[in-house]
Amino acid sequence: MKHQIIHEEKYQQFTAKIGTEDEEGELAYAKPNQGVLDLTHTYVPEAYRGTGLAQELIETALAYARRHNLKIIATCVAVKKHIAQHPEHQDLLH
Template identity: 55%
Template sequence: MDVNIKHDKEYQQFTASMGEEDAELAYATPSEEVMDFTHTFVPESARGKGIANKLIEEGLCYAEENGKKVIATCPVVKKFIDRNSNYQKLLQE
């Protein structure tokens, strides 16, 4: 499934349009060099299609490209990082 993900810095989220509802990965910025991924949401009609993983990957790639460390408050993000060791280096110590 091809997904177009947009990053909205003002509202601190990555979104993918799913028709009536958007899928989203929300984050907070406790400091200028840290992104805390706090919440992942995918509409029920779009679940099971890898949308959350694409959102998370987009968020983590953005963090890496911008030299930011990551906090995985959202359990879905934590699970994704646990399964994808190449992103573990981004975790804040």
């Protein structure tokens, strides 16, 4: 399942609009230092868990970091797990 994910820089999050209501999944981040994104938490509504939405959000954030030459801190457990399972992203870790 592919979702449209938008980067809402103003809110420091990547957001996926899902369902027919105002439901959304999100991956929030902070900017603790210049050139660093701290991926702090991922949220997916219960009805959409297990659909791959969290992985899509994480991959979008990692691609954004790579495109902008940013390093990441994986505070979010889901992000840590994803990076452990996808070693091609290890170079992004701060």
